[in-house]
Amino acid sequence: MPTSPTRRGTALAAVTAAALLAATGCSDSGSPDGASSNGGRANSTAVPKNLGSQRLHWAACPAPSTAEGGGTAPSPLPGGARWQCASMKVPLDYAKAGGDTIDLALIRAPARDRARRIGSLVFNFGGPGGSGVSGLPSFAPDYEKLRSRYDLVSFDPRGVGRSDPVECKDARQLDAYYAQDATPDDAAERKTFVNGLASYAAACEKRSGESLPYVGTTNAARDMELMRKVLGDKKLYYFGISYGTELGGVYAHLFPSKVGRAVFDAVVDPSQDSEQGSLGQAKGFQLALDNFAKDCVARGDACRLPGTTPKQIEGFITGLLTRLDKKPIAGIGNRKLTQTQATNGIAQALYSKEFWPYLEQGLDEADGGNGALLLALSDAMNGRDENGGYSNIQAANAAINCVDSKERYTLEQTRAKLPEFRRASPVFGDFLGWGLMSCSKWPVPGQWSHPDVSAPGAAPILIVGNTGDPATPYAGARAMAEALGKGVGVEITYHGQGHGSYDSGNPCVQGAVNDYLLNGTVPKAGTVCR
Numbered sequence: 340m341p342t343s344p345t346r347r348g349t350a351l352a353a354v355t356a357a358a359l360l361a362a363t364g365c366s367d368s369g370s371p372d373g374a375s376s377n378g379g380r381a382n383s384t385a386v387p388k389n390l391g392s393q394r395l396h397w398a399a400c401p402a403p404s405t406a407e408g409g410g411t412a413p414s415p416l417p418g419g420a421r422w423q424c425a426s427m428k429v430p431l432d433y434a435k436a437g438g439d440t441i442d443l444a445l446i447r448a449p450a451r452d453r454a455r456r457i458g459s460l461v462f463n464f465g466g467p468g469g470s471g472v473s474g475l476p477s478f479a480p481d482y483e484k485l486r487s488r489y490d491l492v493s494f495d496p497r498g499v500g501r502s503d504p505v506e507c508k509d510a511r512q513l514d515a516y517y518a519q520d521a522t523p524d525d526a527a528e529r530k531t532f533v534n535g536l537a538s539y540a541a542a543c544e545k546r547s548g549e550s551l552p553y554v555g556t557t558n559a560a561r562d563m564e565l566m567r568k569v570l571g572d573k574k575l576y577y578f579g580i581s582y583g584t585e586l587g588g589v590y591a592h593l594f595p596s597k598v599g600r601a602v603f604d605a606v607v608d609p610s611q612d613s614e615q616g617s618l619g620q621a622k623g624f625q626l627a628l629d630n631f632a633k634d635c636v637a638r639g640d641a642c643r644l645p646g647t648t649p650k651q652i653e654g655f656i657t658g659l660l661t662r663l664d665k666k667p668i669a670g671i672g673n674r675k676l677t678q679t680q681a682t683n684g685i686a687q688a689l690y691s692k693e694f695w696p697y698l699e700q701g702l703d704e705a706d707g708g709n710g711a712l713l714l715a716l717s718d719a720m721n722g723r724d725e726n727g728g729y730s731n732i733q734a735a736n737a738a739i740n741c742v743d744s745k746e747r748y749t750l751e752q753t754r755a756k757l758p759e760f761r762r763a764s765p766v767f768g769d770f771l772g773w774g775l776m777s778c779s780k781w782p783v784p785g786q787w788s789h790p791d792v793s794a795p796g797a798a799p800i801l802i803v804g805n806t807g808d809p810a811t812p813y814a815g816a817r818a819m820a821e822a823l824g825k826g827v828g829v830e831i832t833y834h835g836q837g838h839g840s841y842d843s844g845n846p847c848v849q850g851a852v853n854d855y856l857l858n859g860t861v862p863k864a865g866t867v868c869r
Contacts, residue, residue: 345529348474378576387436389439390428391697398444400424403473406731407444409724413476416448417483420564422476423447423503427569431553438668441550443562444501446472446534448491453505455492457600458572459565460489460856463496465581465605466734470500481842482578489576495584497562498547498738503737504731508541513729514674517721520664521679523770532773533750540780543738551783554667554735556743556790560590574599574798576856580839581605581811587800588792588819591827595797600856604803605839608815609822612788613744614775617839618763618812619715619812621771625764627689627809630836635699643703657687657765659706668710671718682770684716689809692836736744745785748775792822802828803848831866836862840868 377591382601387760400422402412450456462482464474467669471493508516516539523529567575576599579587584603597793602675609618635642639694642806646652653787660678667675682723688698698758701712722730748756753775760772778785794800800823804816821827833840833848847868854860 342563348662349814351512365526375663375825376842386430386565390430390565391442393428393569395425395427395445397425397447399471403470405728406504406506407470407473407495408722408730408732409726409728410473410717413446414739416479416486418451420449420451422447422492424472426501427494427566429565431503431550433558433561435779436682440495441503442501443497444472444495445491445566446475448475448486450839451487455488456490457488457857458490458576459492460485460572460576460578461566461580462493463586463665464493464578465583466736467496467582467586467739468497468499468730468731468732469582470495470540471730472500474809475713476539484849485578485856487855492566492568492570494562494566496554496559497549498736498740499731499735502552503732504547505543505550506546506735507539507733507737510723512542512729512731513555513721513723517683517717517723518667518675518677520677521682522773524664529750529759535655537780539737540682540777540782543734544782546634547734547738551738552742555594556586556739557738557786558587559586560593564594564597572599575601577601578856579603580841582607583610584802584811584819585792587792588823591794591797591800591823592790592792595766595794598794598797599799600798600859601800601802602841602852603800603819604841604852604854605808605811605817606652606802606804607811608653608818609790610790611815613740613746613778614748615666617771617774618760619814620810621760621763623809623812624686624689624767624771627807627836628764628766630807631689631695631698634695643699653680653766655706656702659702660766663705663710665759668705668708670710671715676714676717679770680717681710681713682767683707683720684713686767686770686809687716690838692794698707710834718766737777737781740834741781741785742777742783743786743790745787746775747781749779750776758808758853792819793824794827795824797823797827799829799855800827800832801852801855803833804830805833805835805837805840807842808838809835829861829864831862831864831868833868855864 346848356598379486383641400412403410415421426808427447428440429443431439431441437817472495475493519526575597577587587603632652635644636649644652645655663678663681667677670676688694705713721733757772760768762825799809802816802820804813807815816830820830841852845868851862
């Protein structure tokens with residue numbers, strides 16, 4: 340079934356590397372979630388005083404739960420400081436602030452220079468559905484300079500990881516679900532596809548139905564405002580990546596006067612509805628695949644894939660996927676590699692140029708009948724570990740996307756749109772086109788066609804766009820800057836490859852971001868980094 344790479348952050352890069360090594364041996368006002376249906380600011384919501392004044396009890400961090408991705412407890416920070424974890428109570432329903440509460444899981448790395456500490460820098464690494472509690476320790480080395488004056492803080496948003504996680508199917512059922520054909524070719528396959536979507540949605544409703552109406556981005560933004568208060572900061576200092584930029588934009592819209600220094604990297608286009616966003620991703624992933632193929636050709640005989648032109652290499656890839664549609668090949672253990680999983684794995688490898696060698700190797704091996712590496716890549720995107728357990732990243736992703744977006748595409752509407760998607764990408768067009776139906780059977784209505792991020796009066800927000808980003812295409816950065824409003828969005832451009840800019844290590848990008856966050860120096864709009 341489609342596990343479309345929607346609004347995904349960079350946190351999967353770390354788990355991808357681990358999965359490869361382990362698995363293959365390879366080196367609306369009536370809406371419970373909030374805002375009015377016309378996209379205006381949500382009605383004010385009162386938070387009980389006992390929640391706004393609650394004290395967090397920080398303690399040593401346990402190992403991540405299965406829902407967070409599993410693994411071991413985070414290692415000590417440079418200098419020997421320990422990671423600290425806590426939980427924060429938030430209203431399940433902000434319209435009933437005196438009602439039920441849920442616990443959000445938080446993690447922090449204390450600032451090194453306590454005398455010059457600015458406050459807490461809150462991170463969201465994307466998804467939606469990614470665990471910040473397991474993600475922040477993975478990426479902490481990239482942000483160590485920022486820890487000089489900030490506590491680095493992240494959290495599992497509601498519905499994610501340890502924060503009242505959305506649960507749907509069990510691991511055995513998910514293995515079967517993700518192996519199903521996500522690009523049906525005939526009436527029988529289409530029936531199976533639609534039934535699969537209905538079965539998945541029904542499982543989510545059965546196991547998590549009480550929380551599904553409340554897991555959307557508007558409530559997550561409200562949770563961040565409560566978090567700001569509980570952490571003791573006058574303003575919210577924020578670093579959002581991928582979907583985290585959308586979450587940050589919604590926060591800025593709801594609470595413009597509370598925005599402190601904020602950075603949006605790998606920027607979601609807030610002006611697009613789900614169809615436009617998926618079509619943009621089809622073009623973005625196709626561009627990334629084009630760049631991968633060009634790189635392979637440029638290496639001559641060192642390239643393991645057949646073809647002397649990028650077009651020939653891409654023809655080889657589409658041919659391989661066509662063969663897998665007819666006959667899956669050996670994967671890992673008794674699991675086979677299907678066309679859907681192969682496409683998923685290819686997309687996962689395009690999130691970072693560092694994974695291009697894995698992609699080349701995986702395609703070459705699959706051509707010879709060994710699908711283990713591409714299946715491991717697909718498993719990483721789906722949150723499956725080497726022991727067969729699943730994080731809840733895809734369950735949370737579906738729940739958040741479907742309570743955010745109000746589009747519900749029928750089979751007939753989706754089929755009519757497929758030609759445009761195929762023109763956008765011969766490899767990913769069908770996959771992302773059929774993905775339009777992912778919310779079609781969801782039991783909870785959605786809130787918006789696209790989020791309102793207008794934030795007049797907010798402090799400057801640094802917007803970083805990457806020209807080679809497959810998942811959040813470069814045009815989204817300009818759209819976000821314009822939507823935030825004059826004097827708020829400050830755009831800089833990075834000419835690079837992969838998803839995101841700061842973690843590329845580019846000195847120009849990191850210098851501009853660090854100077855803003857640490858010193859308050861706003862870079863010149865239009866700055867270009869290469």
